[in-house]
Amino acid sequence: MIDPRSRRIAVVADSLLEPVLDELSADGFGVIQLPPADLEPETVAAWLEQTAEHVAEFRRNDYEVVLVDDGVHQPELERALAALGVPPLPQYAIQPPSTSRLMPET
Amino acid sequence: MSADAPKRVAFIAHCLLNQNAKVEGGAKRPGMWEPVIELLRERGYTIRQMPCPELAFGGARRFWGVREQFDTPIYRRHCRRLAKLVAAVIAQHAAAGDDVVLIGIDSSPMMGIDFTPSAPHWSGKPDIVEDDSTLVRGDGIFVEELKAELAERGLPEPRSTGIRHWFADYDPDEELERLGALLR
Numbered sequence: 609m610i611d612p613r614s615r616r617i618a619v620v621a622d623s624l625l626e627p628v629l630d631e632l633s634a635d636g637f638g639v640i641q642l643p644p645a646d647l648e649p650e651t652v653a654a655w656l657e658q659t660a661e662h663v664a665e666f667r668r669n670d671y672e673v674v675l676v677d678d679g680v681h682q683p684e685l686e687r688a689l690a691a692l693g694v695p696p697l698p699q700y701a702i703q704p705p706s707t708s709r710l711m712p713e714t
Numbered sequence: 715m716s717a718d719a720p721k722r723v724a725f726i727a728h729c730l731l732n733q734n735a736k737v738e739g740g741a742k743r744p745g746m747w748e749p750v751i752e753l754l755r756e757r758g759y760t761i762r763q764m765p766c767p768e769l770a771f772g773g774a775r776r777f778w779g780v781r782e783q784f785d786t787p788i789y790r791r792h793c794r795r796l797a798k799l800v801a802a803v804i805a806q807h808a809a810a811g812d813d814v815v816l817i818g819i820d821s822s823p824m825m826g827i828d829f830t831p832s833a834p835h836w837s838g839k840p841d842i843v844e845d846d847s848t849l850v851r852g853d854g855i856f857v858e859e860l861k862a863e864l865a866e867r868g869l870p871e872p873r874s875t876g877i878r879h880w881f882a883d884y885d886p887d888e889e890l891e892r893l894g895a896l897l898r
Binding site for chain 1: 728734735738739742744748751761765766796802806
């Protein structure tokens with residue numbers, strides 16, 4: 609059975625999900641969504657705990673995992689990952705718009 | 715949640731945004747199941763991704779399974795732990811007056827909404843050559859625990875449907891029509 613999974617995952621801040629979805633989809637990334645900013649603190653902690661568990665399992669199996677972050681939950685996420693022995697995730701480099709759009713029309 | 719105008723919010727199975735969470739052999743796309751994601755965006759829905767109970771418990775290298783194999787007290791406690799998180803988020807949206815829907819996976823023993831796979835005879839050495847499980851009516855185990863958690867909190871069950879892309883007679887047009895009716 610053919611399984612086309614990319615083995616590439618982006619952990620994405622809720623505030624950045626909509627702006628980067630097209631780019632991540634085109635690049636074949638799966639997404640793990642981080643909690644929105646206005647949840648109760650204990651709900652955020654539970655969300656980040658299960659996010660870290662998913663990330664740890666993917667990293668244990670050599671999947672590529674990157675971070676698209678707005679910094680809102682960064683310290684808590686890093687603590688949740690560290691509790692499972694996972695170092696901070698590398699940042700995903702958002703692609704700049706095509707330079708052709710910046711060229712003057714002739 | 716916030717004092718903004720009520721929103722439309724879709725709680726979706728984890729794998730719809732992350733096909734890497736599927737059991738090995740189960741992914742349909744490299745990253746996301748785009749038909750659902752694109753429709754939610756077109757309709758202006760806020761996406762809330764639920765955890766993957768199977769990945770969290772059995773890991774990325776788990777075997778395929780059916781409902782009867784997972785229907786144990788410890789697995790239900792695991793699902794209830796995740797369901798408490800999802801219910802807490804739903805509760806905040808409900809308190810804000812948001813319209814909440816639930817989209818599961820109808821071939822999943824965890825995330826099934828209208829159907830879930832069953833094979834009471836599956837056990838032992840994992841060498842089943844032909845998949846002879848059947849899809850039976852009913853919720854997956856996580857969805858059952860989520861509904862129980864919502865009931866305990868006095869919250870209504872969201873409108874819901876399940877994605878059927880692993881059905882032998884899968885009809886993308888039927889699915890889009892059914893999703894369209896859900897996302898009214």
